[in-house]
Amino acid sequence: MTSLLTNNGAMVALQTLKSVNASLSETQGQISTGKKVDNAKQNAAVWAISKTMESDVNGFKSVQESLALGESTVAVARQATETVTELLGEIKTRIASATGDNVDRAKLTNEITSLREQISSVVGAAQFNGLNLVDGSATSTEVLSSLDRANGNVSASSITVDGVDLDSGGYTAQNVFGINTDGITAANDGFATNVADGATADIEVDGTLAGLTAGDTLTLNLGGQEVSYQISAEDIAATSTTEAIAVGLKNAIEDQTTFDASELSVDYDASGVGTGDTIEITNNTGESMNISGQYQNAGAGDLAALSTLDISNSSAAQASLASIESLINTTIDASAAFGTVESRISIQKDFISNLSDSVKSGIGSLVDADMEETSARLQALQVQQQLATQSLSIANQGPQQLLSLFR
Structure with a gap:
């Protein structure tokens, strides 16, 4: 039945055109933003997950900065302890020379004094951003290493870096x-x-x-x-x-x-x-x-015994040789400890970088649009839009055909 008041064909064509236009608008939005889920209205669950993970990625940036700062600080401390170890080795050679007879002990003493002052200079300068891990001013420091999420709760983890005290002052000898x-x-x-x-x-x-x-x-x-x-x-x-x-x-x-x-x-x-x-x-x-x-x-600092080194005679030099050996072992242990923690920080920094990339990839798989599929769908919807428009036009022309019945 054809009605002048109700055009069912036009209504069907109009609904189809509206549906096609809505899909076309959504597809064009995905192409312009590159995302298939851009807001909570489109998919609330996926959007919520993506925003949570994006906040974690932003947190990883702070972690990476902290690790970079910590790595640099520890590297300075390690370099300082290695340099001090070398200087103590130089002192050891002078003391070894003093264990013999017919040596110029005054000149050897002056050289030892100069090397001891250089050690103090190295220890005092071994700071990064104001933090010195080798002069005893910092017993330890915490380096933010990760943000851990479990059961919806986020906690921060850190790497503890223990400081050492390579100060050579404040020593009081005891005849033990x-x-x-x-x-x-x-x-x-x-x-x-x-x-x-x-x-x-x-x-x-x-x-x-x-x-x-x-x-x-x-x-x-x-x-x-x-x-x-x-x-x-x-x-x-x-x-x-x-x-x-x-x-x-x-x-x-x-x-x-x-x-x-x-x-x-x-x-x-x-x-x-x-x-x-x-x-x-x-x-x-x-x-x-x-x-x-x-x-x-x-x-007293771990190198305070430097002030007690005595090479005034062969016997005293022999005792000083034992003392310097103990001090060298102290700095070697410190260098090894700093090297170990520096390596750990470096590994953690690489891991956080890779983890951040993996999380970003996971977020992308949830919310990013497949551009090949989306562009193909756009072309299909454009054709459907043209067909729906044509169908609506045909449906609207139907009542005009009734005029021929009145001629």
């Missing part, structure tokens, strides 16, 4: 180690001796010492294995401080070295050489062993 019959030449804060296979070294904690405080540290080096003992408040308060320290050192040697009882025998003798409280170390390793010791007072 007493004389024995195996080469420890005087009551001093450091010593060095060589123990032949089968021989025993008697290391005495001097009974006349005074001024020790809790936190002072005694370090021994036995054939390359380092032992550290920190004097406690209980040691200071003990009836016999020297006995408490000697026993503590004996236990530290047994706990911190890998020698078994057949290789190294360690005994405590309350009535040893001198004033007593002696550790007897018997070498059964099958070869001679260098044993050295160094006192370090609390609050």
Whole structure:
């Protein structure tokens, strides 16, 4: 039935044209923005996920900046410790020269003083953006390393970088180690001796010492294995401080070295050489062993013993040689620690960069338009629009055909 009042064909054609125009408008929007989901109206769930991940990507940028800053700071500290190690090596050669006779000790002393001042200069200058990790001013620093999302909650993770104190000032010598019959030449804060296979070294904690405080540290080096003992408040308060320290050192040697009882025998003798409280170390390793010791007072920098180096005679130079060896080991350990954490920061920085790229790719797969498909759909919709317009035009011409019935 044809009606002058209701044109069903035109209504159908108009609805089709509206649908085509809507799809065409959406497709043109995707082409202009490059996204198939540009707002929450189009797909609320996908849009919400993409915005959450985009915020994480922005956070990764801050993490990368933090890691870059941290890497540079640690690199400066590592370079400083490596330079100090080289300078200490130079000092060691001068001390080694001083262990012999017929040497110009005054010139060697001047050279050691100059190298010590250079070490102080290096340590003082080893800062990045105001942070110095080697002068004792910073015990540690945190480097933001990642933003972790779990169960909708975000938490920050960081890499801890421990600082070191390579300051060479603030040292007060203590005559901790007493004389024995195996080469420890005087009551001093450091010593060095060589123990032949089968021989025993008697290391005495001097009974006349005074001024020790809790936190002072005694370090021994036995054939390359380092032992550290920190004097406690209980040691200071003990009836016999020297006995408490000697026993503590004996236990530290047994706990911190890998020698078994057949290789190294360690005994405590309350009535040893001198004033007593002696550790007897018997070498059964099958070869001679260098044993050295160094006192370090609390609050002083790790290189404070530089100020006590003495090469006034061969015997003093021998003790100083042991001290410098301990200091070199300290800076080597610091360099290794900084190198390890610098490598970790570098790995984390690369990971965060790759992670950021992966997240961006994931966001793109959710919201980016497939331009090949979208452009093909645009052409199809343009054709459909033309056909729908033509159909609407034909449908609107239908009622005009009724005029022929009235002629």
